Amino acid sequence: MVKQFIARYLAYSSFLILGATSAVASDKLNNNETYKLLNLFGDVFEHVRSNYVRHVSDKDLIEAAINGMLISLDPHSSYLNPEHFKNMQVQTQGRFGGLGIEVTMDDGYIRVVSPIDGTPASKAGIKTGDLITHLDGKPILGLSLSQAVKLMRGKVGTSIRLTIIRKNGKTLKLKLVRATIPITTVRSRVEEDLGYIRISSFSQTTETGLKKAMKKLTKELGKNFSGLIIDLRNNPGGLLNQAIAVSDAFLNRGEIVSTRTREKNDHKRFHAKKGDLANGRPIVLLINGGSASASEIVAGALQDHKRAIVLGTKSFGKGSVQTIIPLEKNGAMRLTTALYYTPSGKSIQKVGIQPDIVVKETLLARPINNLTTREEDLRGAINNKGNKSKLKNSSKKQSSASSRKDFQLQRAMDLLKGVAILNKG
Known part of the structure; x- marks a missing residue:
């Protein structure tokens, strides 16, 4: 009964999604072949629910099958069950709870795209390109992206342990405390x-x-x-x-x-x-x-x-x-x-x-204006009596301490200063 229902449902869905282009696609399966493949899915579903060593709910099996179909397409397509769909909507509105980390799938593991400024992930030193392999000591391999994200989120104030492999091969174990993430973008x-x-x-x-x-x-x-x-x-x-x-x-x-x-x-x-x-x-x-x-x-x-x-x-x-396609009351799908x-x-x-x-990212060990010794820094240097202007602190606004340590930002500032000088000329 379940097998017949699934086959009919998927066949109907396939008709809605693929029917408009089936006439023009040279490699499209004919109706009989499509039905055979859908029937195969029904057979596998029945065998799993009847014979698998542990009980698995029909809901979990169907969601896993749908998600497997989508993540096989590319790293950014996935199924969002109602809970995950709601979380995604909250996140894009500018506030959510968790670690403050943007991630994607990479060969079954979680790859960090970037940590969000001022969040637990950023403060813990998580970097772009880090590969997350374990959450609280349990391997991520086998989980979907949405499942892994769900595990990383949780009640504010609770902690989670992340095992991370850096690009240089170094393994790190970090403990992060979940926080409410107000996103001031x-x-x-x-x-x-x-x-x-x-x-x-x-x-x-x-x-x-x-x-x-x-x-x-x-x-x-x-x-x-x-x-x-x-x-x-x-x-x-x-x-x-x-x-x-x-x-x-x-x-x-x-x-x-x-x-x-x-x-x-x-x-x-x-x-x-x-x-x-x-x-x-x-x-x-x-x-x-x-x-x-x-x-x-x-x-x-x-x-x-x-x-x-x-x-x-x-x-x-x-x-x-990626387009978010709502599926009535059954969550949504994120499809490229x-x-x-x-x-x-x-x-x-x-x-x-x-x-x-x-310009590669390099932290300056000390403020850029202290990198070299000048004549004025030498003890006993002769004063210039003819020049009464104050060279130090000549700018009306001073650069912040963070910018003086940020090599890329310093180069950007230097570039704009040069443009300003040329424009004045």
Whole structure:
């Protein structure tokens, strides 16, 4: 009975999903062959529920089968049961509980895309590219992405032990305490005569946060506002519409991104509207290997239109679009439905965005202005009586301690200062 029901249900679903294109696909199975394969699924289902060594609920078997079908397609397609679907909706709205880590599947293990700023994962030193192999001593291998994410989440204040393998092969065991993760996706500060904006992810609040940040920087710097740094390092992505909005904020015209499905005529193009929040000021955009998906859309758009100089290291290379398809009261499926392309027509899937200026991540051991000894530092050096100007602390605004230790950020600041000098000339 169950077997017949499953076969009929899947056959009906296949008709709805595949029927529209079956006439044009040369390698499509005919109805009889399709039914045989669906019948095979029913046979396997019946054998498992009748003979497996332990009892497994029909619900768990069906969910596992659906998820297995989806994750076999690519690392980003998956099934979201009602609980996971609800959690995903909460996360994109800008607040959720857990460790604060963006992950993907990699050969059965969990690969870190990036930790989110200020979260337990970030504070524990988890890095982009880390491979999570065990949770509380139990192997992840065999779990789906949604199952692993569920295990990492939990009651605020409870702890979890992660076993991690670094890219260099080193194994680490870390204990993290779960926390409520309020996602403030946009932060800003003044760096000398420059504005600095950090976007940690793209949620429903990102566009609003960006506008507030730009308004604040413009007010603080006034006429001295000579350039802008946008930091997308370790930004795992998020909502496509927010990436488009952020790109649009700095472009007066032109294409931002296009998406293409498997159907030749099903292409969507998104264009910028007139208006530039930075009013033409020069922009340097920072990326690294943890900059993925929506981050790469922004970087690609501003780079192709020569609106920003992209500095850092090559980005993650996730150039696919996932559509969330609700399944009535049975959760949803996350399905890769398109690839996105930069304005110049490039796909960054598995390739990434190549920076205009490659600068590797290096922490400076001490402030950059103390790296060398100058004449003025020598004991007994002759004073310059003819020059009464004070060389030290000549900038109206000083750079923050964090920026002095951030080599990539320092290079971005130097670049913008150079542009400002050229513009004055």
